[in-house]
Amino acid sequence: MTEAPNLAAGPGSTPNAAGPNQTDPSQPPLVRVHGLRKSFGDLQVLSGVDFEVEKGGIVSILGKSGTGKSVLLKCVVGLLQFDSGEIFYEGKLLACRAGRAELRERSSYVFQHNALFDSSTVLENAIIPLRALGKGSPKEWHERARGVLDRLELLGAANRYPEELSGGMQKRLAVARALVTDPDVVFFDEPTAGLDPIRRNAVFEMITQLQRERQFTAVVVTHDVQEALLVSSRIIWLDDGKVRFLGPSAAFSVSQNSDICRFRDNIDALRASLI
Amino acid sequence: MVFSKIGEATLGSIESVGKLAIFGARALRTSGSGGVLFARLVRAIFELGVRCIPVITIISIFTGLVLGLQGHHVLSRFGASEMLGTLVSLSLCRELAPVLAALMIAGQAGTALSAELGIQRSTEQIDALELMGISAEGFLVGTRLFASTFVFPVLTAIFVLVGVFGGWISGCVMIHADSPTYWSAVHQAVHPKDVLECMIKALTFGGITISICAFQGFNAHLLSGTAGARAVSLATVRGVVFSSIAVLAADYLITAIMV
Numbered sequence: 163m164t165e166a167p168n169l170a171a172g173p174g175s176t177p178n179a180a181g182p183n184q185t186d187p188s189q190p191p192l193v194r195v196h197g198l199r200k201s202f203g204d205l206q207v208l209s210g211v212d213f214e215v216e217k218g219g220i221v222s223i224l225g226k227s228g229t230g231k232s233v234l235l236k237c238v239v240g241l242l243q244f245d246s247g248e249i250f251y252e253g254k255l256l257a258c259r260a261g262r263a264e265l266r267e268r269s270s271y272v273f274q275h276n277a278l279f280d281s282s283t284v285l286e287n288a289i290i291p292l293r294a295l296g297k298g299s300p301k302e303w304h305e306r307a308r309g310v311l312d313r314l315e316l317l318g319a320a321n322r323y324p325e326e327l328s329g330g331m332q333k334r335l336a337v338a339r340a341l342v343t344d345p346d347v348v349f350f351d352e353p354t355a356g357l358d359p360i361r362r363n364a365v366f367e368m369i370t371q372l373q374r375e376r377q378f379t380a381v382v383v384t385h386d387v388q389e390a391l392l393v394s395s396r397i398i399w400l401d402d403g404k405v406r407f408l409g410p411s412a413a414f415s416v417s418q419n420s421d422i423c424r425f426r427d428n429i430d431a432l433r434a435s436l437i
Numbered sequence: 438m439v440f441s442k443i444g445e446a447t448l449g450s451i452e453s454v455g456k457l458a459i460f461g462a463r464a465l466r467t468s469g470s471g472g473v474l475f476a477r478l479v480r481a482i483f484e485l486g487v488r489c490i491p492v493i494t495i496i497s498i499f500t501g502l503v504l505g506l507q508g509h510h511v512l513s514r515f516g517a518s519e520m521l522g523t524l525v526s527l528s529l530c531r532e533l534a535p536v537l538a539a540l541m542i543a544g545q546a547g548t549a550l551s552a553e554l555g556i557q558r559s560t561e562q563i564d565a566l567e568l569m570g571i572s573a574e575g576f577l578v579g580t581r582l583f584a585s586t587f588v589f590p591v592l593t594a595i596f597v598l599v600g601v602f603g604g605w606i607s608g609c610v611m612i613h614a615d616s617p618t619y620w621s622a623v624h625q626a627v628h629p630k631d632v633l634e635c636m637i638k639a640l641t642f643g644g645i646t647i648s649i650c651a652f653q654g655f656n657a658h659l660l661s662g663t664a665g666a667r668a669v670s671l672a673t674v675r676g677v678v679f680s681s682i683a684v685l686a687a688d689y690l691i692t693a694i695m696v
Contacts (some may be wrong), residue, residue, distance in 0.1 A: 240566050266570050276559035293472045294569040 177267045177294055190253030192347060192379055193238065198247035207233050207244050209403035211247070215396075217346075220373055220380040222390035222411070225400035226425065231383040232274065234400065239271050239349055265412040267295065270340035274352040276332050278324040284311065284335055285320040291343050301342070314368075330361055334368070341372060354386055355427045362386060366393050387426050391415055460574060460655070461582065461648040465503035467572035468579025472692045477576075481584035485647070489592060492541050497596040500533055501525065501603020509608045518614055523623025525604030526597075530627055530635045534596040535589075536688050537596045539642035542592065543680045547650035550581065551676035554654030563655070570673045578651040582644065589643030590636050597635065643693060650676035 191214040198211040208228040215221050225231050236242040238249055240262055251268075254261035270291070279287050286308035292298065298306075311317045314334045324332055333353065340348050350369065354362040366386075370393045373380045384390050390397065390411070397414040399422065400405035407414060407422060414422065468474065508524040554577060557563050565571040571591035601623055609616040658664050 163472070224694045239568060241568065263570070266568065271568050273561045273564070273565060275560060277565040279565070280557075280560075280563055290471065290566075291569050 169258060171291045174294075175426050183312055190250065191215060192252060193381070194248075194250040194253075195234075195238065196248045196250075198237060198244055198249065200230070200232070200237055200242065200244045208237070208405055211400070211403070211405055213315070213398050213405050213408050215347075215379060215381060217379055218377065219395035220370065220382060220393055221382045221396045221398060222394040223381065223398045223400060224390055224414075224425070226386060227385065228231050228425060229400045230403055231349055231385075235271075235349050235351050235381070235383050239265070239269065245434060260352070267343075268346045270343060270345040271350045272336050272340045272348065272353055274355050276324075276336040276431075278335060280324050283321050284327070285321055287324065287335060291339060295343055307338075307342055310342045311335075314338045329357070330364065333357075333365060334360075337368065337372070339346070341376065341378075344376065345378055347381065350380060350382040350384075352383055352385075354384060369393065387428070391426075401425075447553075456583070457648055457652050460578075460652050462469060462642070463572070464574040464578040464648075464651070465582055466579075467575030468583060470579075471566070471576040474580065477580040478505035478584055481581045481589055482548070485542065485581065485584050486588035487590060488583075489542050489545050489588075490595065491686065492545055493538055493592050493596055494599055496541050497529075497534070497599040498606075500537060500596075501529070501600035501605075502607040503618040504528055504533075504600070505607030505609075506612070508604070509612050509614055519618045520622060521604070521608045521614055522619040523626035525608070526601050526627050527596045527631060528624040529600040529604075530631045530693070534600060535593050535635055535638035535642055536684060538593045538596045538639065539589065539646055539684045540681055542643075543591065543646045543650065543677050543684070547646050547680055548673050548677050550647065551650045551654035551657075551673040552669055554578075554651060554689035555657035555672040556656050558655060559665055559668060574655065578647075578655065582647055582649065585643035586640055589639040589646075593635060593639035618654040630695075634691070637695070638688060638691055641687055642684045645687055646680045649680040649683060652676075653679070 193215040195211055195213050198208050200204070200208040211234060222254065223231050223234065233242060235254065237244040238256075239419060240256065244331075247260055249256040252267045254264060255264060256262050279290065282290065285304075285307055288311055291301050292303040294308060308317060308320070311320055314337065316334055316338060319327060319331065327335065337353075354365050357365065366389045368379055369382065372378075382390065382394070391414065394411045396409065397407060397411045398405055401413065401421060407417065408420070414426070417423070417426075501505045504525045505521065508521050509518055512518045512520050512524065554563075557577065563577070566576055572579075605616070605619055608614045609619050618646040653672040653676035654669075655662060660675070661668040661671040663671070
């Protein structure tokens with residue numbers, strides 16, 4: 163049931179999809195993962211994952227629950243140690259300290275449950291990544307943080323604490339914290355988990371608009387198939403611990419692979435089963 | 438079979454002590470990570486120290502009251518009731534104040550620390566700090582360890598002073614022992630060496646208590662083999678139990694060395 167991985171996947175043909183920037187073929191991909199394996203005890207979660215992410219656009223990692231999407235993302239950013247394989251960031255091996263430090267400086271991560279610092283105010287939450295980077299003065303940190311909070315309509319809540327915010331505002335704050343350092347790549351782990359359809363759409367709209375404005379590369383782990391197909395330029399589909407599809411979202415939309423069809427067209431399957 | 442299990446448990450304990458030492462050292466070394474060191478230090482002093490003053494005051498006054506009563510009762514049998522001030526002040530200064538203050542702080546601030554760090558671990562706040570390049574041990578624990586070096590001696594000193602006052606209330610005000618004799622005995626009994634022992638114990642117990650409670654909360658998911666609320670609850674219990682045992686063991690060692 164495999165489809166040949168298309169490692170040179172181009173921009174998607176979906177009208178609203180945010181396509182990658184024009185990349186120099188001689189340049190290495192932004193992220194390259196090769197032969198990644200990860201197990202928890204006897205449970206093999208990732209069994210040889212290979213893919214590349216080019217600069218620009220939105221790449222969605224799709225798959226059923228428990229197929230290792232979040233584990234894959236956490237291995238890439240270094241939150242989980244993997245058993246074997248290689249991860250490169252702009253051609254630099256992430257096993258070395260320099261590569262890891264460069265990825266940390268130039269990337270951000272939006273956690274599934276936001277992971278906001280609950281003892282810090284909204285403004286302090288947005289300043290902490292800048293302080294960690296150590297570039298610029300405290301005055302500049304405040305200005306940048308206020309700018310991002312203003313863009314995400316959170317400036318009025320700057321002195322409030324995260325638990326005083328609604329779920330949608332917390333998600334926006336998590337995104338603001340990720341964007342305040344102006345990263346090259348932002349990893350989103352299940353950004354719409356547990357949200358109703360209207361808020362889910364709002365989150366995808368926010369990611370797409372911000373990606374267009376700031377031209378970062380967004381890597382989104384999700385199982386919201388239809389929304390992902392609409393906003394993504396490329397799709398990575400994980401199944402049984404391996405990448406089973408890698409290519410433009412348009413190709414995923416029309417794939418006749420039975421497993422992809424079952425996953426993608428699940429609502430049709432439900433409709434059929436109810437008739 | 439039994440010996441093998443004893444061996445495994447011993448090796449496991451030694452490994453845990455090693456990990457705890459590395460954790461504490463790393464927390465102190467990277468305490469500047471993430472900035473705002475002074476603000477974090479002030480907050481840690483408030484949480485560990487100021488919030489514990491009421492409980493320390495209450496416990497110490499009752500400890501002094503009981504010491505005064507029991508001391509007068511026992512000493513009067515031997516016609517030595519004028520030694521009441523000596524008994525109360527030395528018992529508190531050399532033994533009871535540092536130990537009881539540490540146990541009380543472990544019960545209040547230590548459990549709060551374990552629970553807070555456990556929740557920060559389970560809600561991925563610690564992962565978020567690490568991803569930003571901030572040492573979570575230094576940012577969340579380092580300043581609290583520094584604060585403990587100030588807070589524990591101060592709270593122990595408060596415990597001694599209030600306890601001696603409690604001993605005076607029960608011994609002199611309630612049972613009518615001679616008040617000038619009591620204060621004179623207190624004044625003559627406590628030497629700088631006793632104060633030094635008291636402060637050494639307070640400093641040691643502070644480091645032990647905060648390190649163990651922080652270590653348990655920080656590694657709640659690893660040490661409990663579970664996650665979420667259960668991990669936090671286990672970390673909190675283990676933090677207060679292990680730190681209490683460690684305080685009493687360290688108390689014996691320090692006393693044995695300094696006596």
